[in-house]
Amino acid sequence: MTSAILITFCCLFLLAYIFDLTAGRSRIPSVILLLLTGWLVRHLVSWLHIQLPELSPLLPVIGTIGLIMIVLEGSLELELNHQKRSLIMRSFLVALIPMMLMAGVLTWWFQYQEGGSLRNHLLNVLPLCVISSAVAIPSVRLFSKTEREFVTYESSFSDILGVTFFNFISINQELTFGAFGYFALDLVFIIAISVVATLLLSILLSRIGHHVKFVPIMLMVLLIYGITKSLHLPGLIFVMIFGLFVGNFNKLTRYSWAEYFRPQSLLSEAHRFREITGEGAFLIRASFFILFGFLIDDKGLLNVDTLLQSGIVVGVIFSIRAVLLLLTGLSLRPLLFIAPRGLITILLFLSILPDEKTGSISQSLLLQVILLSALIMTLGTLLGSRKHRRTSSIPEPDENKSILNP
Numbered sequence: 001m002t003s004a005i006l007i008t009f010c011c012l013f014l015l016a017y018i019f020d021l022t023a024g025r026s027r028i029p030s031v032i033l034l035l036l037t038g039w040l041v042r043h044l045v046s047w048l049h050i051q052l053p054e055l056s057p058l059l060p061v062i063g064t065i066g067l068i069m070i071v072l073e074g075s076l077e078l079e080l081n082h083q084k085r086s087l088i089m090r091s092f093l094v095a096l097i098p099m100m101l102m103a104g105v106l107t108w109w110f111q112y113q114e115g116g117s118l119r120n121h122l123l124n125v126l127p128l129c130v131i132s133s134a135v136a137i138p139s140v141r142l143f144s145k146t147e148r149e150f151v152t153y154e155s156s157f158s159d160i161l162g163v164t165f166f167n168f169i170s171i172n173q174e175l176t177f178g179a180f181g182y183f184a185l186d187l188v189f190i191i192a193i194s195v196v197a198t199l200l201l202s203i204l205l206s207r208i209g210h211h212v213k214f215v216p217i218m219l220m221v222l223l224i225y226g227i228t229k230s231l232h233l234p235g236l237i238f239v240m241i242f243g244l245f246v247g248n249f250n251k252l253t254r255y256s257w258a259e260y261f262r263p264q265s266l267l268s269e270a271h272r273f274r275e276i277t278g279e280g281a282f283l284i285r286a287s288f289f290i291l292f293g294f295l296i297d298d299k300g301l302l303n304v305d306t307l308l309q310s311g312i313v314v315g316v317i318f319s320i321r322a323v324l325l326l327l328t329g330l331s332l333r334p335l336l337f338i339a340p341r342g343l344i345t346i347l348l349f350l351s352i353l354p355d356e357k358t359g360s361i362s363q364s365l366l367l368q369v370i371l372l373s374a375l376i377m378t379l380g381t382l383l384g385s386r387k388h389r390r391t392s393s394i395p396e397p398d399e400n401k402s403i404l405n406p
Helices: 002-026 030-047 058-077 082-114 118-129 133-140 145-171 177-207 214-230 236-247 256-261 263-294 304-327 343-350 363-388
Strands: none
Touching (some): 002 030, 030 133, 030 363, 058 145, 082 145, 082 304, 118 145, 118 304, 118 363, 133 363, 145 177, 145 236, 177 236, 177 256, 214 236, 214 263, 343 363
């Protein structure tokens, strides 16, 4: 039995690696193939009459770790340049405004159909309004550098904003001025925690002399996120700040206080930390989507009753996105198509209490929206990979200037 488990895991991860390697030629995002692999494994297990324990409780745990790793990986690779302020601002607006508009439109629509609590409907539709960085970031490797950065910023902002708003709605039964006041204090608190924790972890990263140093750093990142989450704080803000600081420390070395971090050591370790984080994110991401594919319910996937609603939800998502991209001066191709729902959608939906769930947002609808948005994204990657050979939909900025070092 042990040998069979070992062989199965190795084969699945090697297959995931092959999907990652061949994504450039096949133009099919590896996420689609991972979901299909998990689905096929489930049917193979059923056909062979193999008894497995209940695996669904593992999904939110693996998903949370994967979300942290992917946001960290993306922020470590981002460069903060002076000319990219416009790109960052536009990506923030394209993440925020469509999320708010979609939440408003879908909440009104579902409440009009079903009635009930406005708050509960808003809580249930928010997971559908968040772009999944776990799906979007790995799927745009063939895009131009600026388009990749836009998608990384936008999807990371979307994750952070979505989790923040979801936590705010979930812990407040009534949306009063006092609730918004506490919300503002929470944001100030998490930013302060993030700055302090980032500085301490960066010092440790540059000064730990033991041959095992990246595992404790990663465990502390997970620990800090877990503590902030238990306090209903948006811990992804800390993850992104830490990644941006470490990834852009080379732009801070001209300041005298940077010497305290041992710049040469930190820059060297940051490079290695980025590589290890990327490989860890690959393993966790592959595990999550194979497991999610394994847990897909065929009846839910083929539920005709929710298919029309799923199509309407997806239509709203991409209609609002198209308008915002045009208003912010961005080309529709290929960015319009890169709005997948996935890991973060599942995590938020699973965290809704049973008595707060509404009948309008079911697992079938959630699954269909995730798969439809993934298929549309596949079309976008095909268009993006072709367009990348000619030009980018976003002008390349001058990278000689830096936000941190103007």
